[in-house]
Amino acid sequence: MRRVTLNISVIGTGYLGATHAACMAELGFDVIGVDVDPEKIDSLSRGELPFHEPGLPELIRKHVDSGRLRFTTDMSEVGAWGDVHFIAVGTPQVKGGTGADLTYVDAATTSLVRSITKSGALIVGKSTVPVGTAARLYDLVQEQKNPGVDLSLAWNPEFLREGFAVEDTLRPDRLVVGTRNETDEARLREVYAEALDRQTPWVSTDFETAELVKVAANAFLATKISFINAFAEVTETVGGNITTLADAIGFDDRIGRKFLNAGVGFGGGCLPKDIRALQTRVAELGLDHSMKFLDEIDQINLRRRKKAVARAFELLDQDIVGKKIAVLGITFKPLSDDVRDSPGLDVAARLFNAGADVTVYDPEGNKNAAKRYPRLGYVDSLVEAVKDAELVVLTTEWSEFKALRPADLEGLVAAKRFVDARNVLPAGEWEAAGWTFAQLGRKFEG
Numbered sequence: 001m002r003r004v005t006l007n008i009s010v011i012g013t014g015y016l017g018a019t020h021a022a023c024m025a026e027l028g029f030d031v032i033g034v035d036v037d038p039e040k041i042d043s044l045s046r047g048e049l050p051f052h053e054p055g056l057p058e059l060i061r062k063h064v065d066s067g068r069l070r071f072t073t074d075m076s077e078v079g080a081w082g083d084v085h086f087i088a089v090g091t092p093q094v095k096g097g098t099g100a101d102l103t104y105v106d107a108a109t110t111s112l113v114r115s116i117t118k119s120g121a122l123i124v125g126k127s128t129v130p131v132g133t134a135a136r137l138y139d140l141v142q143e144q145k146n147p148g149v150d151l152s153l154a155w156n157p158e159f160l161r162e163g164f165a166v167e168d169t170l171r172p173d174r175l176v177v178g179t180r181n182e183t184d185e186a187r188l189r190e191v192y193a194e195a196l197d198r199q200t201p202w203v204s205t206d207f208e209t210a211e212l213v214k215v216a217a218n219a220f221l222a223t224k225i226s227f228i229n230a231f232a233e234v235t236e237t238v239g240g241n242i243t244t245l246a247d248a249i250g251f252d253d254r255i256g257r258k259f260l261n262a263g264v265g266f267g268g269g270c271l272p273k274d275i276r277a278l279q280t281r282v283a284e285l286g287l288d289h290s291m292k293f294l295d296e297i298d299q300i301n302l303r304r305r306k307k308a309v310a311r312a313f314e315l316l317d318q319d320i321v322g323k324k325i326a327v328l329g330i331t332f333k334p335l336s337d338d339v340r341d342s343p344g345l346d347v348a349a350r351l352f353n354a355g356a357d358v359t360v361y362d363p364e365g366n367k368n369a370a371k372r373y374p375r376l377g378y379v380d381s382l383v384e385a386v387k388d389a390e391l392v393v394l395t396t397e398w399s400e401f402k403a404l405r406p407a408d409l410e411g412l413v414a415a416k417r418f419v420d421a422r423n424v425l426p427a428g429e430w431e432a433a434g435w436t437f438a439q440l441g442r443k444f445e446g
């Protein structure tokens with residue numbers, strides 16, 4: 001496809017927006033990232049990424065240095081300049097409720113629309129939103145646009161995974177665009193020309209389908225994880241091997257092995273809040289029962305965290321007060337510093353609140369976790385964490401934890417007790433080395 005020159009703005013430069021901005025620059029476009037957080041913008045403007053995402057710092061620096069990528073807090077800089085404006089601001093769970101908080105999306109759209117003076121520009125929503133949001137914002141754009149300015153809106157949900165954000169953005173497995181007219185779709189084809197040249201599946205649809213595809217994908221992934229974790233509850237009781245079970249059903253192509261790793265469950269800034277927001281939105285539409293199963297998915301998931309804590313209590317004979325517990329891994333998954341709704345952080349906080357002396361080590365997550373739970377002890381190495389510990393709990397499967405073997409902890413811990421809440425270590429080896437070793441999904445005989 002013929003390449004066109006486009007000025008692209010990205011509103012919101014968090015995990016999604018900073019990645020999208022850098023990848024748009026990598027594709028050859030001129031890009032400006034806009035955020036309301038001056039610290040974030042200062043850091044990005046210096047070519048420094050204020051969070052952890054593999055491969056992204058290099059990309060940001062490369063394009064800040066080349067001048068193709070800039071960052072600002074001033075929305076008016078993009079209004080007369082941009083051809084395509086992506087909205088990538090947060091849609092967190094509303095405080096005190098279960099729905100999505102759309103105040104950031106609404107505020108960003110309103111301030112963007114007011115700043116746009118370049119006719120023919122396209123606003124493209126990337127944030128994850130409840131169905132019906134794009135149609136509402138389309139009307140808002142038409143009502144609030146500056147006189148004489150032709151402006152439209154499309155929805156283009158994002159499916160990137162943290163830890164693989166650059167790869168997922170540059171080489172997505174599909175692109176989904178919801179538009180109201182062919183001109184807007186054609187513009188998005190220009191933006192994504194490189195992926196289209198590689199025959200990336202292109203799903204062109206209406207607003208509602210585009211919005212629903214995103215939350216349906218996350219609901220399905222969450223369901224897969226809770227499905228295997230529900231079986232983990234059974235194998236914990238009757239015996240059996242949850243990993244073998246997952247392998248065996250995963251050989252069936254119709255099921256597939258991915259997202260069937262049993263353990264302490266899902267967390268992060270997406271899956272938990274997205275399944276809650278979906279249920280809430282569908283209930284608002286009067287369909288109280290359609291997504292009710294997601295409540296069960298959520299409950300199964302939250303029970304996993306309690307199970308990890310219960311195992312810790314069992315291994316310590318219910319005598320937890322004052323005991324040093326090393327928690328390995330505090331981010332919601334490896335390769336990220338994100339602790340939003342993190343199972344590991346939840347487990348650590350519960351153990352602390354029960355009176356344990358909790359020491360946390362995470363290769364990337366300590367700083368963010370300390371902002372939320374300053375009272376936990378944070379150390380900079382695995383050795384410091386496990387030193388004199390009465391119990392070790394593995395909650396995030398970073399590679400340095402997966403590589404742990406009993407000999408590595410010999411002479412360091414005060415007692416050989418281990419809860420592997422991600423099922424990643426070879427239980428037999430640990431037991432043979434004299435450890436009392438528990439895994440989620442595995443019957444624990446004490």
Ligand SMILES: NC(=O)c1ccc[n+]([C@@H]2O[C@H](COP(=O)([O-])OP(=O)(O)OC[C@H]3O[C@@H](n4cnc5c(N)ncnc54)[C@H](O)[C@@H]3O)[C@@H](O)[C@H]2O)c1
Nearest residue numbers: 012013014015016035036037089090091104108127128158
């Ligand atoms: N993180 C992911 O892996 C991922 C993947 C796909 C989709 N999403 C979705 O993308 C959206 C953003 O998620 P995130 O993880 O990047 O969140 P985030 O909190 O990391 O980033 C959001 C950014 O938006 C900025 N912001 C808020 N209001 C603004 C405004 N009015 N103008 C400009 N900037 C503003 C914030 O300061 C923040 O930097 C959410 O809807 C999320 O569900 C996230």
Ligand SMILES: O=c1ccn([C@@H]2O[C@H](COP(=O)(O)OP(=O)(O)O[C@H]3O[C@H](CO)[C@@H](O)[C@H](O)[C@H]3O)[C@@H](O)[C@H]2O)c(=O)[nH]1
Nearest residue numbers: 158159160161162225259260261265266267268270332333
């Ligand atoms: O078999 C598995 C797989 C994952 N998880 C957990 O599930 C959570 C989510 O993992 P993952 O989906 O890899 O992380 P995210 O980066 O949150 O990505 C999800 O959420 C994003 C935001 O919506 C989407 O764009 C992605 O497609 C979707 O995978 C993490 O806590 C994992 O530890 C498990 O417990 N077992």
